[in-house]
Amino acid sequence: DIQMTQSPSSLSASVGDRVTITCRASQSISTYLNWYQQKPGKAPKLLIYVASSLQSGAPSRFSGSGSGTDFTLTISCLQPEDFATYYCQQSYSTPRTFGQGTKVEIK
């Protein structure tokens, strides 16, 4: 199985901040990396697919980059509704695997 490791596990930030979350794969996954946002009690929501494509309906302040083993999710200007947990997930091979999550909290 491909292991996905996110960092940090949690972070505190203020509205308006630029936030970056990283995800590392245990082997090369090309650009087959997706990012999800999950709020408490809700299902995950797809934000970014194949590393850098913005899912329809996702705000443009979210962006993704990377290839191979190292990826980043950037929120350019943090909004109140962005406080949530973010997960990366590889879609290079089965079983699909997720990172452990990064919780973005209010500073």
Add this chain to the structure above:
Amino acid sequence: QVQLQESGPGLVKPSQTLSLTCNVSGGSISSGSYYWSWIRQPAGKGLEWIGRIYTSGSTNYNPSLKSRVAISVDTSKNQVSLNLRFVTAADTAVYYCARNPCSGGSCQSGMDVWGQGTTVTVSS
């Protein structure tokens, strides 16, 4: 637009079989090219992919669960089902179904539609 709704018993006894259904509305399950996946999340923990089924019936399972899990599709009812045998307390989680679109032979664009999830507790 397509919506997914999971349903099934909220309480299952140890060693029994967990059976869940994902009802697909707003579109036919057999139209288009999609994988239909099951994912679970224990309380306060991360996401675990259980497995998936293609519209044609082809399946992939997580090796950690492969000996106990079966996913099937009923096109007449527009439903995807999950059966997990010999459950233990470790199978207690919120279970989600999700859609994974395929395009041009590639099914690697992520899971774009999710159900709201259903909580399953394994306890005697």
